Amino acid sequence: MAETVKETLKEIKAGRIGEAGLVRLLSLPTRDEFQPVFEESARVCRLHFGDRVFIRGIVEFSNYCRKGCFYCGINKANRGLGRYRLTLEEILGAAVYMKKQGALTVVLQSGEDLGYDGLVLEAVRRIKGELNMAVTLSVGERDRNGYREFLRAGADRYLLRIETTDPDLFKKLHPDDDLEYRMQCLHDLKKLGFEVGTGIMVGLPGQSFESIARDLLFFRELNPAMVGIGPFLPHQDTPLRGHKNSDIFLTLKTLALIRLVLPKSNLPATTAMGTIDPTGRQQALRVGANVIMPNFTPSKYRESYKLYDDKICVSEEYGKCASCTRGIAQAAGKRIVRSKGYSKSK
Ligand code: SAM
Numbered sequence: 001m002a003e004t005v006k007e008t009l010k011e012i013k014a015g016r017i018g019e020a021g022l023v024r025l026l027s028l029p030t031r032d033e034f035q036p037v038f039e040e041s042a043r044v045c046r047l048h049f050g051d052r053v054f055i056r057g058i059v060e061f062s063n064y065c066r067k068g069c070f071y072c073g074i075n076k077a078n079r080g081l082g083r084y085r086l087t088l089e090e091i092l093g094a095a096v097y098m099k100k101q102g103a104l105t106v107v108l109q110s111g112e113d114l115g116y117d118g119l120v121l122e123a124v125r126r127i128k129g130e131l132n133m134a135v136t137l138s139v140g141e142r143d144r145n146g147y148r149e150f151l152r153a154g155a156d157r158y159l160l161r162i163e164t165t166d167p168d169l170f171k172k173l174h175p176d177d178d179l180e181y182r183m184q185c186l187h188d189l190k191k192l193g194f195e196v197g198t199g200i201m202v203g204l205p206g207q208s209f210e211s212i213a214r215d216l217l218f219f220r221e222l223n224p225a226m227v228g229i230g231p232f233l234p235h236q237d238t239p240l241r242g243h244k245n246s247d248i249f250l251t252l253k254t255l256a257l258i259r260l261v262l263p264k265s266n267l268p269a270t271t272a273m274g275t276i277d278p279t280g281r282q283q284a285l286r287v288g289a290n291v292i293m294p295n296f297t298p299s300k301y302r303e304s305y306k307l308y309d310d311k312i313c314v315s316e317e318y319g320k321c322a323s324c325t326r327g328i329a330q331a332a333g334k335r336i337v338r339s340k341g342y343s344k345s346k
Helices: 002-013 019-026 031-049 088-100 114-131 144-153 167-173 179-192 209-222 248-261 271-276 280-286 299-305 320-331
Strands: 052-055 057-062 105-110 134-138 157-159 195-198 335-337
Touching: 002 019, 002 031, 002 248, 019 209, 019 248, 031 248, 057 088, 057 114, 057 299, 088 105, 088 114, 105 114, 105 157, 114 134, 114 144, 134 195, 144 179, 167 179, 179 195, 179 209, 195 209, 209 248, 248 271, 248 280, 271 280, 280 320, 320 335
Parallel strands: 052 335, 057 105, 105 134, 134 157, 157 195
Antiparallel strands: none
């Protein structure tokens, strides 16, 4: 088996890995067997980023959503959920605070809340103009003109996960979405000049190794600046309630392979990884992740932005995330840097 792993790693290095090779690695059942891949992904990450970890402070500014994605706790059908929108002042206050803590990138994230785009544009202009920070938007699907307006306001990056490239699975999980349109959005964002981030959930009910392997090949072709992945975790008020959590090992295997397929991409150690395993983010940083996204949403709103059950940092005191983030990086033998962390893959 060790020989097969070595041969498959050579295929990745030569840029000629296909679905079968990726499935071979993804299906390795033990950490011992996968260890050579983790060592290689850690090496490649150090080669391009050294021991540096970028931070992107996230502000979950609205939980209104027009979509009914079956996995998501803020989907429109969850009528028991109190809906909120931050004011412009609250968003700017969070940005000022995170800058003081050393985060120079703001990620503005929300449900698909089209009615609030005017405020988002104003927030982007003010953050760029007054605070000179990088801005990432993660607000879902828009048409090309909508994206262009965000760009003109000054947004630098856009995060839109493809979630899965498996057409049947995508259809089952997204009653309001179309896989081809979402792919088109990603291509449009790239053409317009955004640093584009995408990603998937790992361990979705019905997702196979083959399907994850095809997601990785899609990433290789799109060549995004960032790939954010996380384990699927069920939420009690969604149609996927009762399904089992994904597992951290499969998520880490997927992350390591993304690092090898896209050596220079920014790969976050995500909150969902820290939720499924208390040391999930540290483990991710050890095997190829180079970004952490601490939460700067004002505390009183966090309970209402639970995408899945038991999400971490929800009851945490405001401001704690910055020091916690430093500890996570240190535990992985890395250090947080004060940088906007622009992409190296451009
Ligand atoms: N509305 C924007 C969009 O669709 O891109 C951004 C917000 S959306 C809630 C952010 C991400 O949360 C999604 O891309 C999805 O991958 C993740 N997410 C939602 N529900 C989840 C769950 N149950 N388990 C893990 N991740 C989840």
